[in-house]
Amino acid sequence: MAADLVIAESAAAGPVAAVPVVPRVVDVSALMPPEFAKLGLGKALLQSLIELGYTEPTPIQAATIPLLLAGRDVLGQAQTGSGKTAAFALPMLQLLDLSQRRPQVLVLVPTRELALQVTAAFERYSSGMRDFRCLAIYGGAAYQPQFSQLNRGVHIVVGTPGRVMDHMTRGSLDLAGLRCLVLDEADEMLRMGFAESVEWVLSQAPEGRQTALFSATLPAQIRAIAQQHQRNPAEVTIVQRAAAADTIRQRYVVVSNHHREAALSRILEAEPIDAVIVFVKLKSTTEPLAEYLCSQGHRAAALHGDVAQAQRERIIEQLRGGQLNVVVATDVAARGLDVPRVSHVINFDLPRGREAYIHRIGRTGRAGRQGEAILFVHPRASRLLSSIEHAAGQALEPMPMPTNRAVNKKRVSAFHEAIVRALEDPQRETLQSIMQQFQRERPELEAEAILGALAVMAQGGRQLLSREELPQVELEDERGRRGGPGGLRRGAPGFSERGGDRRPGFRDRGARGERGFERGDRRESRESRGAFRSEREQGPMQSFRLEVGRVHDVRAGSIVGAIAGESGLDSGRIGRIDIFDDFSTVQLPAGMPPEIFQKLRRAWVAGRQLQISELGDAEVRR
Template sequence: MTENSSGSSSPCSADLDAAANPAAAVNLSADQGFGCFGFGSELLQALEAIGYREPSPIQKAAIPELMLGRDLVGQAQTGTGKTAAFALPMLARLDPAERKPQVLVLAPTRELALQVADAFNSYASQLNGVRTLAIYGGADFRDQIHQLKRGVQIVVGTPGRVMDHMRQGTLDLSNLRALVLDEADEMLRMGFIDDVEWVLEQLPEKRQVVLFSATMPAEIRRISQKYLNSPAEVTIRQKAADASLIRQRFLMVHAPHKLAALERVLEAETSEGVIVFARTKAITITVAESLEQHGYDVAVLNGDVPQAQRERTIERLKSGQVDVLVATDVAARGLDVERIGLVINYDIPFDAEAYVHRIGRTGRAGRTGDAILFLTPRERRFLGGLERVVAKPIAEMEVPSNATINQNRLDRMRAKLTGCLQTPESSEQERALLSEILQRVAQEQGSSPEQLALAALELALAGKPLLLQGEENFH
């Protein structure tokens, strides 16, 4: 359901009950797709490059109002596309020549602030001179001051650190055009509402205020009535994704142990094809190199991979030449490969929308699938938000033990032997030659058939131990 207090409609307002569809055909004409909002060509080019093709319901409802400069209250779950819903109109109305902050986004956590800042940077990739800065506690204050002095148009920050800069006089908001309160109910839950009100009271009287919240408790409603001017109201009740075919699990692991845990999960989880999602290009390379050293057929998809190579990689994944794909979110948009049976979130996506897209890479065409989320202890608090979006609990699992992995290794070896007996992989001529070698060695060494078979199995192991030994405590 969408409520819009203006009562107006736009060419982008149809099909508000439809789910976001980033895999739909590209159409950036003047009256379809994102083209109907009046965005400039640079913004549309950036959207096409990152795979945004059709606006989601929240984007269709909110963007026209925000392009008019109206205040807005949006009630929508994380995962509905709300970041783009406020970021795109803010960028469209920005003055790149003005080096003081024009947009301020308040987010409840450092991770969300970084996620929103990354989104702004992606959308603004074709806009010359537009700079975004994330400011949050725990980072170097002096470096943030230096970045602010260099000039930025968009600041995304946590309330406490934004207040620090405002009190120090290092964050000049005299030219601010718009403030966005992202996940307002989460800021209420974390005790930041007094800070948010303090920031609001320091802002220029004439500014646009946008408030997004998954729920609308009385305190958030009070703030919207006090600080927003005749806001448009948009409520999106997203149809719950059918995740019934996807088994979702998470495991707790400290950051230094993530690679070792990943290798254990891949050994323990038998799957035809696997996608491992990482947050950055550098992490995709590190993970892929480690998996290659452990004998996996692995490929990388990130923003540095040219389109032609991307297409070859996907074809190799479809044909079975690659079993593990390590990818970033942007690089994997629109990926549709039926043989993917397992998605591993090596890094948690701090936008639940990205989580929904990630796990949707498995369970395709009515098949079952698995999704495993790696969480560090400090990331545990984000689990509830993801569960709300997928409307089901995400069960905890343990890092596979030595015993589990060793049993899987034995089972796989037995299955391979059985399969080779039933369906030989070699030609008749080659099998005859192999048989001749066995007979000659048996005659020369006086070996029994069982001794020959054991020697052949050891030869197949190529010096690698059959059983995993050693440390298995990941807590």
């Protein structure tokens, strides 16, 4: 990947924007980068880099490491994947006094995922440093383990602004011995609303410390922070011409708003998937979309910023191990997600910018594997498609909507495979004897008719063959909107006059909504609903109590996912869910087998076991 390196030395402290020296621009791709040994790193760190397979520093590392080792403040602009973590982690490790077991380096990051990722990097690089201790602190995790480790002493703390501020006000995090403060992904922290927390932490840190600030962009607010809290910083800018990995095939499919969910399910069936990450803009979309996919027979789960860390780790392990095939995620929640078996990334919603798009599709095509990236495009979003192609550095292939013929072929093939697997089931011989007895008792029924009835039972009420063809839609000229099958239709079934899908959590993102790629993500205006109602009659239902409630930050979608995942029950057959302070109630089909409840009692949601039990009428409270 080609890159341009710009180093600007400011003549004196003051606004960074007013640097009097003309930056020198070097095409780093035309030069042989210096070896790590020439950057001033010690033997222990060099040995760790050799063991990790590092051979040459990236441009940001070559430019930044000597500056930080010399004690300079640094204002660094570098994109995701540029190697900036090593650019600050290596010199920070070099400058540590391991005999002083107190926080000497504080790294502020926007998310817990990045906190864990940066902490893991420090631990990898420090493999040759005895008694080194690094701690990640972030919201959503229990306080007591963090208190214990801080009391025992750590050299480096990596944390999110809110939790760091909380520990500082409690007195459990003492920065008196701080030597360096690093802001990683500073623009992301500000975008997420951490500006006041970041400013407060910076204002409380010792005045003589070294400060390094890294950001993908340098808006005025970032430069204002640098001006106020840095001393004569060296500005390092790595301008990377973003491009996706050669191992990723990028395609787009044109789909109108009212076919998006059905199109997603159809693509998941027709494509040769292993594991899939579906990216959406808003966390309120993740759970309803995951529930919809579960109702269509996909093993799906939602991943967003409110998912507890233990549950997040469980979801990732299930994706890694094959218990889940689809994760519906927001950009923030997917940071640091590295699962080699992810074969497809689907952009259900447009990303908010170029780097977000590259980061998203970079979740596939890893470990030398071929990856697939699919982008959903509205019929009137041809200009936005051009913007994304510019960001990707290549044209995206048009992808036709999978036809009924293709989908049904895959369904029949999967049905045949399920029959073959069932032949090996220990229950087969017993059930076969029962069916033989049934045939003797009902000789008027033909064997083929009985086989057909068993196949219907195996489908659990779902149609095996798809009968509704989704339209093949083409991009329209934005200057002459023609309408047609891909255009917005007033009064379309299931839509309001404003064009939005009435189902909770799904929002219309027509030609106006697609502008998010250029204008940035919008904040959510409200939380997801607290109860889920079945959309069709389910037959006799029974009420059950779950030992998890509002105080545990549980959501209805999480309960649906846990029950469907553990029991194999179609999520569409899960009835009303009511969430109370310390427990919840759910309606499930009456007469389910006891072994299902044994599994559900052991299922975990929001860090607690469901402990499902029958609910008497007197217990139901409104």
